[in-house]
Amino acid sequence: MSGNSLDVKKLPQHVAIIMDGNGRWAQRRNKPRLFGHKAGAESVRETVEVCREIGVKYLTLYAFSSENWRRPEQEVSGLMSILKRYLEVELPRMLKNDIRLMSIGDRNRLPDSVRSVLEKTISKTASNSKLTLNLALSYGGRDEILRAVKDISSRCSAGEIEPGDISEELFSESLDTSGIPDPDILIRTGGEARLSNFLLWQLSYAEIFFTETMWPDFRRDVFIQALSDYQNRERRFGRTGEQLHSG
Numbered sequence: 001m002s003g004n005s006l007d008v009k010k011l012p013q014h015v016a017i018i019m020d021g022n023g024r025w026a027q028r029r030n031k032p033r034l035f036g037h038k039a040g041a042e043s044v045r046e047t048v049e050v051c052r053e054i055g056v057k058y059l060t061l062y063a064f065s066s067e068n069w070r071r072p073e074q075e076v077s078g079l080m081s082i083l084k085r086y087l088e089v090e091l092p093r094m095l096k097n098d099i100r101l102m103s104i105g106d107r108n109r110l111p112d113s114v115r116s117v118l119e120k121t122i123s124k125t126a127s128n129s130k131l132t133l134n135l136a137l138s139y140g141g142r143d144e145i146l147r148a149v150k151d152i153s154s155r156c157s158a159g160e161i162e163p164g165d166i167s168e169e170l171f172s173e174s175l176d177t178s179g180i181p182d183p184d185i186l187i188r189t190g191g192e193a194r195l196s197n198f199l200l201w202q203l204s205y206a207e208i209f210f211t212e213t214m215w216p217d218f219r220r221d222v223f224i225q226a227l228s229d230y231q232n233r234e235r236r237f238g239r240t241g242e243q244l245h246s247g
Contacts, residue, residue, distance in 0.1 A: 006054060006224065010231045012184035014058035015051065016206065018198055019043070021190025021214030034078040039216035041086050050220050052097055052131045054227075058180055059133050062198050066106065066140035080114050083137070087117045091124065098130035104176035105139030134180065141200035148174035177202055185230045187223075189215045207233050 019040060026036030044061065051059045064079060071079075087101075094101060101121050110118065118137070151174045155161050161170070172178065182202045186195075191212040195203065209226040211218075 006227055007231055008055060011055055012230055014181050014183045015056055016060040016183035016186045016199055018062045018188040018196060019215040020188055020192055022216060025214040025216045033075055036216055037079055037082055043215055043218045046219055047223055048133055050223050060136060062136045064137050066138055066143055080111050084114045084117050087121045091121050094125050098128045100128040100132045101125045102132055102134045103137050104134060105137045109138040141197045144176050145201060175201060185209060187226050189213050189218050
């Protein structure tokens with residue numbers, strides 16, 4: 001199946017992906033877990049390219065969760081090195097292909113060298129507009145919601161807003177994803193079927209696609225399959241099918 005088989009009028013505007021299965025993929029090959037994480041970088045590259053090619057405007061990847069800091073120090077250090085290397089290598093490609101980089105999560109917890117490269121890449125690609133690649137780094141959905149609540153509480157205390165002014169729109173503006181439309185589809189690889197504290201507010205009405213494919217094996221064909229499945233679903237947002245099709 002190729003991208004040409006998709007209906008360009010029904011493409012998701014925003015795709016979110018939980019990139020799961022790197023460690024298990026490596027262990028099945030009697031390799032260290034970092035071997036799987038390194039292999040997964042190629043899946044990131046291909047997924048970004050497919051999104052840019054077919055016209056998806058936003059791609060959010062769950063690259064490192066706030067809970068991942070609990071992993072063995074060697075693995076965390078290795079993941080940070082892979083991230084830093086990815087950003088350094090991909091910057092020229094992002095500039096050439098009009099890709100903007102963004103990040104969500106607690107950026108301050110990242111090592112200084114990684115944060116420096118991340119912020120440099122975000123700055124240099126800020127004016128790009130073909131595709132926004134949004135990396136969730138040191139990110140947790142509950143943490144994001146709590147930070148938004150604290151921000152709104154502070155604004156109320158300062159008299160900037162009244163409690164009665166608080167709406168879904170105002171709350172969304174206080175999240176890390178402010179200015180980005182909510183995901184239309186969540187894809188999770190690796191055979192697991194849970195949200196893992198990812199975009200808990202933003203995924204309220206997203207279609208969800210689970211695949212047994214491990215992230216290092218996630219390539220164009222599986223991605224197109226997920227998008228095709230999405231296009232065959234009816235998104236009702238609480239309404240009935242009859243309401244959607246009347247008139």
